[in-house]
Amino acid sequence: xxxxxxxxxxxxxxxxxxxxxxxxxxxxxxxxxxxxxxxxxxxxxxxxxxxxxxxxxxxxxxxxxxxxxxxxxxxxxxxxxxxxxxxxxxxxxxxxx
Numbered sequence: 001x002x003x004x005x006x007x008x009x010x011x012x013x014x015x016x017x018x019x020x021x022x023x024x025x026x027x028x029x030x031x032x033x034x035x036x037x038x039x040x041x042x043x044x045x046x047x048x049x050x051x052x053x054x055x056x057x058x059x060x061x062x063x064x065x066x067x068x069x070x071x072x073x074x075x076x077x078x079x080x081x082x083x084x085x086x087x088x089x090x091x092x093x094x095x096x097x
């Protein structure tokens with residue numbers, strides 16, 4: 001019985017960790033981008049089009065290159081799990097709003 005509880009606990013932790021896993025803008029599929037709160041089909045399409053030109057180097061690069069992503073929703077997208085090269089949005093920027 002103790003082994004069953006341990007197995008259930010480990011399984012639960014695994015499921016929780018995958019639910020809150022970050023989604024990197026340079027690695028995500030269009031469907032994965034769509035699954036992030038605040039990104040719909042139009043925005044994910046613009047992200048994918050810009051990413052085809054070159055990977056995003058940081059949040060400023062993403063904000064400057066993708067119309068529809070500004071400072072405010074960069075914070076919201078980061079809070080929802082989006083990252084750029086593994087980094088969450090964490091600092092003010094001089095990028096366009």
